[in-house]
Amino acid sequence: MEVTLTNLSAIVGFFTLVQVIIAFCINHHSERKNLQLKIMQGCIEQYRKCADEDRVSQKNVQAYLGLINEEIYYLREKLVPEEIRDEWLMNMINCLPLFSLGKNNKIDFENPVNMEILQKRENVFADKNKMNKLISYPRIMELIVLRKKIKKIEVSSTLSEEYKKYEPITAWKKEVLEELLKNMKKGSPKKWKLIDLVRAPLKTVLRKWNRMRSSGSRND
Numbered sequence: 001m002e003v004t005l006t007n008l009s010a011i012v013g014f015f016t017l018v019q020v021i022i023a024f025c026i027n028h029h030s031e032r033k034n035l036q037l038k039i040m041q042g043c044i045e046q047y048r049k050c051a052d053e054d055r056v057s058q059k060n061v062q063a064y065l066g067l068i069n070e071e072i073y074y075l076r077e078k079l080v081p082e083e084i085r086d087e088w089l090m091n092m093i094n095c096l097p098l099f100s101l102g103k104n105n106k107i108d109f110e111n112p113v114n115m116e117i118l119q120k121r122e123n124v125f126a127d128k129n130k131m132n133k134l135i136s137y138p139r140i141m142e143l144i145v146l147r148k149k150i151k152k153i154e155v156s157s158t159l160s161e162e163y164k165k166y167e168p169i170t171a172w173k174k175e176v177l178e179e180l181l182k183n184m185k186k187g188s189p190k191k192w193k194l195i196d197l198v199r200a201p202l203k204t205v206l207r208k209w210n211r212m213r214s215s216g217s218r219n220d
Contacts, residue, residue: 039074040084043067056095061124061133068092069137075184089180093117093173096140097125100150113150114176120157142186146179 050056050063075085094117102108110128112118118126125131134140153172156162162169 036079036081039079043071043074043088046070051095055122056124058124058130061130064095065133065137065140068096069139072139072143072184086177089177089184090173092143092180093176094121095123095125096144097131097134098144098146098150098176100146100148102149105149107145111152113146113152116153117155120155143180143183146176146183148179150176150179 046063046067050060050067052060056064071080071088074080075088080088093114097112097118098114099107099109100113102111109131112125112131115126117123134144151172153169154165155169156165
């Protein structure tokens with residue numbers, strides 16, 4: 001096959017595109033890691049300011065709900081690693097009321113399935129009158145309204161008693177976590193694919209490459 005200037009230009013163009021794609025992937029991965037780190041650091045700092053000893057009080061409840069609203073956005077946009085996502089959601093189980101199906105398969109907004117956790121942790125939402133503060137945050141409401149019937153959980157305020165119930169409590173939290181993740185997916189964007197970004201220029205180069213090969217085969 002005769003290598004012409006046009007053919008050589010197509011080859012150079014193809015490998016240049018490959019280099020650009022590789023460089024873009026490396027740069028994008030690095031920037032995303034840095035962004036994730038900044039987001040996590042910022043949220044942790046805010047949490048420390050509005051949660052006193054991991055308890056949400058009347059004084060800082062609005063700041064806490066604002067933080068949770070922000071965290072849910074980051075989680076849905078996949079701007080937080082999965083292991084951190086699960087840790088944040090697990091912490092929300094201890095701080096936010098979770099509503100599940102009750103009688104006649106209707107959501108029971110009067111009796112959160114984690115009410116005992118809220119009471120034992122001295123959380124502001126242990127007071128049912130404070131739950132109306134959630135109405136202003138539809139993103140949070142979408143998360144904490146579970147579409148599955150979840151049994152209530154019993155916990156203890158003493159370490160020894162809590163340890164005895166460690167396995168059933170952990171299993172219960174994992175079940176709730178699965179439901180929270182389902183609710184997260186309802187508002188999650190479609191998974192981003194690199195090929196969607198490079199498909200158009202890649203097709204152009206491949207067409208030139210195929211024309212070059214066809215031309216070379218005819219000249220052989």
